[in-house]
Each structure stands twice: as C-alpha cells, then as structure tokens.
Amino acid sequence: MSIYFDNAATSSPKPDCVVEAVRDALTRTNANPGRSGHAAALAAARVVLKARESLAALINAPDAMGVIHCFNCTDALNLAIKGSLRAGDHVVATELEHNSVLRVLAELARRGRIEWTLVPPSPDGFVDPAGMRAAMTPKTSLLICTHASNVTGAIQPVAAVGRIARETGVRYLIDGAQALGALPVDVQALGCDLYAFPGHKSLLGPQGTGGLAIRPGTALNTLREGGTGSASDSMLQPSELPERYESGTVNLPGIAGLAAGCDYVAGRLSRIMMHERELTDLLYRELSRISGVALYTPAEESARTGIVCFNVGDLSSAQVADALARRDIAVRGGLHCAPGAHRFLGTLRRGAVRASVGHANTFEEAETLVRAVRELADGKRA
Numbered sequence: 374m375s376i377y378f379d380n381a382a383t384s385s386p387k388p389d390c391v392v393e394a395v396r397d398a399l400t401r402t403n404a405n406p407g408r409s410g411h412a413a414a415l416a417a418a419r420v421v422l423k424a425r426e427s428l429a430a431l432i433n434a435p436d437a438m439g440v441i442h443c444f445n446c447t448d449a450l451n452l453a454i455k456g457s458l459r460a461g462d463h464v465v466a467t468e469l470e471h472n473s474v475l476r477v478l479a480e481l482a483r484r485g486r487i488e489w490t491l492v493p494p495s496p497d498g499f500v501d502p503a504g505m506r507a508a509m510t511p512k513t514s515l516l517i518c519t520h521a522s523n524v525t526g527a528i529q530p531v532a533a534v535g536r537i538a539r540e541t542g543v544r545y546l547i548d549g550a551q552a553l554g555a556l557p558v559d560v561q562a563l564g565c566d567l568y569a570f571p572g573h574k575s576l577l578g579p580q581g582t583g584g585l586a587i588r589p590g591t592a593l594n595t596l597r598e599g600g601t602g603s604a605s606d607s608m609l610q611p612s613e614l615p616e617r618y619e620s621g622t623v624n625l626p627g628i629a630g631l632a633a634g635c636d637y638v639a640g641r642l643s644r645i646m647m648h649e650r651e652l653t654d655l656l657y658r659e660l661s662r663i664s665g666v667a668l669y670t671p672a673e674e675s676a677r678t679g680i681v682c683f684n685v686g687d688l689s690s691a692q693v694a695d696a697l698a699r700r701d702i703a704v705r706g707g708l709h710c711a712p713g714a715h716r717f718l719g720t721l722r723r724g725a726v727r728a729s730v731g732h733a734n735t736f737e738e739a740e741t742l743v744r745a746v747r748e749l750a751d752g753k754r755a
C-alpha cells in the first residue's frame with residue numbers, strides 16, 4: 374500500500390466528509406450561487422457563505438465578508454500583492470518566501486513599478502524581525518512574511534513582524550500556506566492586514582481552493598472584474614466585499630469541500646496537531662540517528678510544522694525521492710519553489726528531500742520511511 378508523505382504539497386487523503394460535500398455540491402446544490410433566486414441557487418449561495426463563515430471563525434477574522442474565495446494560495450497572494458502596490462512602492466519580504474511571492478514581486482520590479490528587499494534568515498533559519506525593520510525605507514508600503522517555511526518547516530516570528538507593521542503603519546501580508554490548519558491562526562493577534570492561504574493543504578479541502586482574509590478597511594485594487602450577480606446595472610465593479618474580488622462563477626464543489634475540511638479540522642485541531650507533532654518528532658529523531666543524513670528542519674519541536682527536510686549522503690534529492698517512490702513512499706525532492714531557502718541551506722544544486730506528515734499518517738508509515746532512508750544511507754539503493 375502506498376505511503377503518502379507529501380502533505381505540504383497537497384494533503385491526502387481528504388476526509389470522507391470532504392468527498393461527500395463535493396458530491397453534494399455537484400448534485401443536490403448544483404446551481405450558480407448568487408445569481409438566480411431558485412431553491413438550488415439559494416442553497417448553493419448558502420454553501421459559499423457557510424465556507425466563508427467557517428474560515429473566518431477558524432482564523433478569528435472580524436468579518437466573514439472579508440474572507441475572499443480564491444483558486445489557491447498563489448491566487449490569493451497575487452491579489453494581496455498586486456492589489457496593494459502602486460508605482461514607486463518598496464516591499465520588504467524574506468528570503469524564505471515561496472515563488473508565489475517572489476515571482477510576483479520580481480515581475481513588478483522588472484516592469485519598473487516597485488523596488489524590493491529580501492531579508493535573509495539568521496543562521497538558525499528564522500527571520501529576525503529587527504532585520505525586516507532595518508530594511509524598511511520611507512517608501513516601504515508592504516511587509517511580507519511566510520508563516521512557516523515550506524522547505525524547512527521553521528515557523529517564523531510572524532506576530533513580531535506584525536508588531537512592527539502596526540507601529541509603522543505599513544501593510545502586512547502573511548503567506549499562511551504551510552500554517553493554516555496545521556497551527557492555530559488568529560489573524561487579529563498576528564497583526565496582519567492580509568492572510569493568504571490554500572484550501573487544499575492542511576485545511577484538507579480540494580485543489581483549486583484557497584482564500585485571502587482581508588482586515589476590514591484594507592483597500593485593494595481588483596485583479597479581475599466581471600459578473601458578481603450584484604449591482605448589475607453598474608459598469609463598475611462593486612465596492613462591497615466579497616463580490617469586489619470574486620468575479621465570475623465560483624468553484625462551488627471546491628468551496629463546499631473546503632467548508633467540510635475546515636469544519637473537520639476546526640473540530641479536532643489540537644488532536645491533529647499533537648498527532649502530526651509526534652509523527653514529525655519520530656521522523657526527526659530517527660533520521661538524525663542515521664549516519665550520512667543531513668537534516669535542515671529546526672531541532673526545536675515547537676518551532677517546526679510537520680515538515681522534515683533532509684538529504685542522504687551524496688545522493689541528489691531526486692535520487693532519494695525516486696528510490697522512495699519505487700518503495701511506494703511519496704515524498705518530494707528537488708527545489709520546493711523557494712530558491713532563497715535552498716540558497717540559505719546550500720542545497721540549490723541538489724535540492725532537498727521533504728517528507729511532510731498529515732492527519733492520516735501512522736507511526737508504522739513513519740517507521741517504514743525511516744527504514745527505507747536507512748537502507749539508502751547504507752548504500753542499498755533500490
């Protein structure tokens with residue numbers, strides 16, 4: 374039976390309630406939400422609203438209408454970044470960011486619209502908030518920090534960066550791709566204006582879902598305009614949330630599944646966290662005992678998510694991931710769309726192997742992975 378340790382890419386398996394909710398949306402409530410007034414369309418609209426409310430409750434967002442349904446975390450980050458920046462602005466972000474942040478900034482810079490500074494992590498793999506503050510200029514209008522590195526799993530000091538944002542009045546975006554559903558998230562306590570998240574990772578929803586939580590009063594330019602089912606006599610995009618940022622027919626089956634995943638996680642977050650932490654601890658502890666394995670994940674348990682990142686001897690990460698795949702164990706090798714993190718780790722050339730645990734993994738599976746890595750380190754390549 375195959376073993377799945379690639380939950381940081383997308384979670385698997387999805388709980389039965391998610392599968393059921395998707396089926397229900399494609400059958401019982403299969404209509405266009407927010408458009409027509411018949412029973413199925415109203416039921417579909419309730420599904421979309423319910424998802425927004427569940428997500429808002431999970432992250433303590435003050436207003437559910439400020440939780441915008443997006444296609445994935447990348448889509449949410451594009452809206453947050455491009456919607457915030459004006460010509461001449463300066464952005465401070467961290468070198469640990471994912472390409473879903475870096476490439477957006479790089480493209481805006483290439484067009485000559487913005488300038489940006491990337492702050493490197495300290496040698497321990499965590500960004501120093503004081504370093505972010507020092508990188509700010511009078512033109513800085515946006516701070517961006519990943520909640521947790523998707524390469525090492527290191528949980529970043531996002532609340533401390535939030536305090537800087539609040540003190541200086543500079544807008545603050547957190548990339549919650551590796552955190553929401555895996556850690557408690559309170560967007561008000563974090564002091565952020567924008568929190569971007571995927572629906573398909575630790576929230577256990579389907580691919581093609583994600584969201585952006587917008588603090589009330591945070592204005593964004595739209596990336597897309599079009600039909601919203603509201604104020605149809607106006608040629609201009611409505612100013613009300615969420616319609617302003619949700620043009621076109623939404624992904625009803627995906628959003629229905631996301632609502633179910635969100636409720637599933639919210640109802641057992643501490644249990645899931647404890648289980649994932651025990652699995653991660655086992656992997657970290659046992660892999661660290663294998664001679665020739667280099668670990669890149671923080672040793673401190675409370676400072677990491679469910680990611681264990683490593684290399685084996687002089688093998689490339691692709692060789693290790695392929696050898697594990699031949700044993701029916703799914704992990705990810707290569708560069709994890711975060712070149713700055715690999716530069717920091719010195720793994721730009723050979724990448725790193727990422728094993729990421731999920732709610733459904735067992736201790737036996739973790740032990741099987743450890744055994745397989747030990748065999749590879751001992752030179753028994755499949």
Ligand SMILES: Cc1ncc(COP(=O)(O)O)c(C=O)c1O
Nearest residue numbers: 445446447471473523548550571
């Ligand atoms: C830190 C981080 N940001 C952004 C993303 C992009 O997420 P999505 O694939 O939902 O667009 C990922 C995906 O792995 C990620 O790990």
